[in-house]
Amino acid sequence: MASTLPLAVTQKSKNETTNFTSVKTLSESPDFNNSIPSSYTFDNENEIVTDPDEVNDPIPVIDYSLLVNGNHDQRTKTVHDIGKACEEWGFFMLINHFVPKSVMEKMVDQVFAFFNLREEEKQEYAGKEVVADSIKYGTSFNVSGDKNLFWRDFIKIIVHPQFHSPDKPSGFRETSAEYSERTWKLGRELLKGISESLGLEANYIDRTMNLASGLQMLAANLYPPCPQPELAMGMPPHSDHGLLNLLIQNGVSGLQVLHNGKWINVSSTSNCFLVLVSDHLEIMSNGSYKSVVHRAAVSNGATRMSLATVIAPSLDTIVEPASELLDNESNPAAYVGMKHKDYIELQRSNQLYGKSVLNKVKI
Ligand SMILES: O=C(O)CCC(=O)C(=O)O
Ligand SMILES: [Fe+2]
Numbered sequence: 001m002a003s004t005l006p007l008a009v010t011q012k013s014k015n016e017t018t019n020f021t022s023v024k025t026l027s028e029s030p031d032f033n034n035s036i037p038s039s040y041t042f043d044n045e046n047e048i049v050t051d052p053d054e055v056n057d058p059i060p061v062i063d064y065s066l067l068v069n070g071n072h073d074q075r076t077k078t079v080h081d082i083g084k085a086c087e088e089w090g091f092f093m094l095i096n097h098f099v100p101k102s103v104m105e106k107m108v109d110q111v112f113a114f115f116n117l118r119e120e121e122k123q124e125y126a127g128k129e130v131v132a133d134s135i136k137y138g139t140s141f142n143v144s145g146d147k148n149l150f151w152r153d154f155i156k157i158i159v160h161p162q163f164h165s166p167d168k169p170s171g172f173r174e175t176s177a178e179y180s181e182r183t184w185k186l187g188r189e190l191l192k193g194i195s196e197s198l199g200l201e202a203n204y205i206d207r208t209m210n211l212a213s214g215l216q217m218l219a220a221n222l223y224p225p226c227p228q229p230e231l232a233m234g235m236p237p238h239s240d241h242g243l244l245n246l247l248i249q250n251g252v253s254g255l256q257v258l259h260n261g262k263w264i265n266v267s268s269t270s271n272c273f274l275v276l277v278s279d280h281l282e283i284m285s286n287g288s289y290k291s292v293v294h295r296a297a298v299s300n301g302a303t304r305m306s307l308a309t310v311i312a313p314s315l316d317t318i319v320e321p322a323s324e325l326l327d328n329e330s331n332p333a334a335y336v337g338m339k340h341k342d343y344i345e346l347q348r349s350n351q352l353y354g355k356s357v358l359n360k361v362k363i
Helices: 023-028 064-069 072-088 101-115 119-123 172-197 204-208 279-284 340-348 356-361
Strands: 061-063 091-095 135-139 153-160 215-223 235-238 244-249 255-259 262-265 273-277 294-296 304-312
Touching: 023 215, 061 064, 061 072, 064 072, 064 172, 072 091, 072 172, 101 153, 101 172, 101 215, 101 244, 101 304, 153 172, 172 204, 172 215, 172 244, 172 304, 279 340, 279 356, 340 356
Parallel strands: 061 091
Antiparallel strands: 091 273, 135 153, 153 215, 215 304, 235 294, 244 273, 244 304, 255 262, 255 294
């Protein structure tokens, strides 16, 4: 899979950018002459990107209210549809999820307020590591390891099993506490439907992935307007660690998912969660459900913001294929078990590219 992904590097010189600690500072600098430094350029030529209405295979939409409040038939159909979406796309849109629109909007506003702090204030969280230090502010993916830089600034915050928050901006802590609590409940409930769709008891994933002490992380991405969007990349093709990623965005589209070898533009959505199957769900389902390869394109007109909520096993859980799904002859284990913490470390110390980390645990 990784070798088929279109991402070739054209130039590689970081010297021009070493004075900037964020894309936001770079793009707002008075000296910025509207041509992006070569260290940010990728060869995005020959890319075919398709809008969902151009393929007769619409992005699956799941009505959460039918999973939790539907009658028997509606529930059964919803569980079936979730399974189909996880199998065929590794991706779906979740509607009627009971997270109030006002809470989602307040969270988006607070994330913008964080990125709008002075650079020195944000730098307090730079130079840290998200698992060890709970909060990390940074740019690109891993500046010291990235071959080319991505047009993206980020903050990652661990909010479960212990809740953490930056002290600024004011109101961030309260808003993110409410948002985290609601999305954590939503993710756990959704995983019950996913367990059932695999033919397992509803609590199977919750129990075996130790979600009572599971990891929840908020990862906010800022993509400032880019004067040469065709040359830059917000985030390269990758899949996420964890079980699910519940993604929201600020009304500017940019997410693209790889489906049957084609990049599909996911249009901007409001009041809906974009749900991405992540690597640990692929591993525990022994590959029945595929983590979705996705990337973020940038645009020159507007600032885009996305907020990922990662719902993941506890850091000490060794994630391996569920023994109930295996059969020595017809369906042997296709992945080796690895502690979640070690998997994150592996991802952090590698280039973010396709399924390169998942491939390391594939048998
Ligand atoms: O910005 C997006 O839409 C994608 C973000 C993403 O892939 C991530 O945070 O892992
Ligand atoms: Fe991602």
